[in-house]
Amino acid sequence: MLEIKNLHAEVGGKEILKGLSLSIGDGEVHAIMGPNGSGKSTLSYVLSGREGYEVRQGDITYCGESLIGMLPEERAAKGVFLAFQYPLEIPGVSTMNFLRTAYNAQLKARGVEELDAASFLRMVRAKADLLKVSSEMLKRPLNVGFSGGEKKRNEILQMALFEPRLAILDETDSGLDIDALKLVADGVNALRAPDRSMLVITHYQRLLDYIIPDFVHVLSNGRIIKSGGKELALELERDGYESIVSSAA
Amino acid sequence: MVAVQDTVKDVHALDVDKYKYGFVTDIESDMAPKGLNEGIIKFISAKKNEPEWMLELRLQAFDRWKEMEEPTWAKVSYDSIDFQDIHYYAAPKSDADRPESLDDVDPELLKTYEKLGIPLVEQALLAGVKNVAVDAVFDSVSVVTTFKESLAEAGVIFCPISEALQKHPELVKKYLGSVVPMSDNFYATLNSAVFTDGSFVYIPEGVRCPMELSTYFRINEANTGQFERTLIIAEKGSYVSYLEGCTAPMRDENQLHAAVVELIAMEDAEIKYSTVQNWYPGDAEGKGGIYNFVTKRGDCRGANSKISWTQVETGSAVTWKYPSCILRGDNSVGEFYSIAITNNHQQADTGTKMIHLGKNTRSRIISKGISAGQAQSTYRGQVNINRKAAGARNYTQCDSLLIGSKCGAHTVPYIESRNPSAIVEHEATTSKLSEEQLFYCRQRGLSEEEAVALLVNGFCRDVLQQLPMEFAVEAQKLVSISLEGSVG
Numbered sequence: 001m002l003e004i005k006n007l008h009a010e011v012g013g014k015e016i017l018k019g020l021s022l023s024i025g026d027g028e029v030h031a032i033m034g035p036n037g038s039g040k041s042t043l044s045y046v047l048s049g050r051e052g053y054e055v056r057q058g059d060i061t062y063c064g065e066s067l068i069g070m071l072p073e074e075r076a077a078k079g080v081f082l083a084f085q086y087p088l089e090i091p092g093v094s095t096m097n098f099l100r101t102a103y104n105a106q107l108k109a110r111g112v113e114e115l116d117a118a119s120f121l122r123m124v125r126a127k128a129d130l131l132k133v134s135s136e137m138l139k140r141p142l143n144v145g146f147s148g149g150e151k152k153r154n155e156i157l158q159m160a161l162f163e164p165r166l167a168i169l170d171e172t173d174s175g176l177d178i179d180a181l182k183l184v185a186d187g188v189n190a191l192r193a194p195d196r197s198m199l200v201i202t203h204y205q206r207l208l209d210y211i212i213p214d215f216v217h218v219l220s221n222g223r224i225i226k227s228g229g230k231e232l233a234l235e236l237e238r239d240g241y242e243s244i245v246s247s248a249a
Numbered sequence: 250m251v252a253v254q255d256t257v258k259d260v261h262a263l264d265v266d267k268y269k270y271g272f273v274t275d276i277e278s279d280m281a282p283k284g285l286n287e288g289i290i291k292f293i294s295a296k297k298n299e300p301e302w303m304l305e306l307r308l309q310a311f312d313r314w315k316e317m318e319e320p321t322w323a324k325v326s327y328d329s330i331d332f333q334d335i336h337y338y339a340a341p342k343s344d345a346d347r348p349e350s351l352d353d354v355d356p357e358l359l360k361t362y363e364k365l366g367i368p369l370v371e372q373a374l375l376a377g378v379k380n381v382a383v384d385a386v387f388d389s390v391s392v393v394t395t396f397k398e399s400l401a402e403a404g405v406i407f408c409p410i411s412e413a414l415q416k417h418p419e420l421v422k423k424y425l426g427s428v429v430p431m432s433d434n435f436y437a438t439l440n441s442a443v444f445t446d447g448s449f450v451y452i453p454e455g456v457r458c459p460m461e462l463s464t465y466f467r468i469n470e471a472n473t474g475q476f477e478r479t480l481i482i483a484e485k486g487s488y489v490s491y492l493e494g495c496t497a498p499m500r501d502e503n504q505l506h507a508a509v510v511e512l513i514a515m516e517d518a519e520i521k522y523s524t525v526q527n528w529y530p531g532d533a534e535g536k537g538g539i540y541n542f543v544t545k546r547g548d549c550r551g552a553n554s555k556i557s558w559t560q561v562e563t564g565s566a567v568t569w570k571y572p573s574c575i576l577r578g579d580n581s582v583g584e585f586y587s588i589a590i591t592n593n594h595q596q597a598d599t600g601t602k603m604i605h606l607g608k609n610t611r612s613r614i615i616s617k618g619i620s621a622g623q624a625q626s627t628y629r630g631q632v633n634i635n636r637k638a639a640g641a642r643n644y645t646q647c648d649s650l651l652i653g654s655k656c657g658a659h660t661v662p663y664i665e666s667r668n669p670s671a672i673v674e675h676e677a678t679t680s681k682l683s684e685e686q687l688f689y690c691r692q693r694g695l696s697e698e699e700a701v702a703l704l705v706n707g708f709c710r711d712v713l714q715q716l717p718m719e720f721a722v723e724a725q726k727l728v729s730i731s732l733e734g735s736v737g
Contacts, residue, residue: 072688
């Protein structure tokens, strides 16, 4: 469902991704690990279409269609979801309002009729309960004054709501204590489905104890230098990035 | 935020013409020749069949004005105004005999207001829908006032000020100029000499006005100035909520609007005054647009009285406006909630003055300035605590939001406290609409325009909440429309 071929991308004139190739099938969970500055976050932004992340070479095919040049909101409506490492605060806009506005915008883009307020509320409540997101939290301005755990749970709540075909989780474990991590991981695992693929970007192996990937890739200097099964993550944890990077070089 | 969705629909419905109020009504007008002199002032006074004392006041103001100079301290720049090149009086001809009821109003005028979305029809009261009484001012005259009878039953007087001069001259004489003195400033003095119409509101003791009152100002004729005068008196223990809206056709020349508004709140009375100002702002290159030079002041004359100003300023090429409160009565309260949006080449220098004279007086200022394009927006505020104002308190919060990198936001607070027991707080922030926030919203499916609308409405929320419900949605839409095309 996602095919990245020889992807070269730059930010501010500097090449960050240098020939990255990756193939993800339906329902698969892929983990991308790599040291700081290897290009993990850049990959997530290039896939979701953030301005300033320019593709110079290569292609990204998603469900048979190239993503290159597509607006972020068009990608979102087609089922590309990014759980942010640092979710943004939006003062003055309640979480519930934000969810509804975004949800209806996606429906509209797909040519589906908008959901009425009452049905939407019921749907959000049911999904929020699973992630222990309280109705009080839904009334607060989006992410304003949320703890690290609350912000990440709110990201996963949005993932549950938008039901993406491709979910990119950018360092979802950062800033979480062990209880919060478990809660978030349970939320993600509950969303695993045959028609939903995931790309889990992480620094540490810890998250992969809870979200067990089908494949693990090591990203270094803008390219994938090693791929393997879930055991590759353990190997990395034991030996560090350095040994893999130097043996691949 | 369903309103945002509606907004976006509206924005698309507007297609090319961003300023949807820019049309001209083809109507025959009765106009005074261009220019300003005693003769014109006498002409206006005679047209209105005014009492002799009113004409004298006008002429005094005119004499005073001739010696005054245009203020230049505001952070705005514009071509100087030729005061002799303006028509000081323009009225629809059909209005020569002022219509007594809606049935007599020129259908062309009714159509104009319908197009503007202003209901001039006295609809039967629907369950759960509140009625709004409207005074419609077209160029220099009020063309119709709705719900006069129902208001009269409650003892409320709501009529054009020209009519009040006929029917209630004693009230007008007693209060006119008692808050904004005739020689207050250059534009207020000019207004005192040449004002043509505006609204008059009188709420008797103990009466809670049964509906929202509103005046809708429309400039139609070219080369005219609109000089309206509004006077609101709330007697002891009364309450009124009043809203004004303003629009004008798109024209290449600048037009002057210099209004004076005076509010008087007696003991335990409350006046809530809201403005949605959407004068033609000029085109994207800065050509044309209204000069909006307005003096608004409220006097909390009695103890425990309250005056609250809420303004949503999105139009005009240049805005110069400081709705203020004189907190004379002990324990009186003044509030100022403002959203000022400037886009393209618009300039706004706006804020408030809170003058604390009485004991335990309180004031609260929340100002949200949004600048986009090459616009310049200034908050200018003054908090003055008098020697006798023991226990006075002020809280000011002043936030600016910049969209793009060519606009500017400025904050100029003056604080003067002469009483050691007073507490004055001032908070100010300036932020830029962040690319990260926009991207976050777009990643969730909002278009760039929807994202801007959502973020700006969020930024303005504290102020939007202060508007009467009937107008809050409209204001929200206006906020979004004004910023159309400000990014990307």
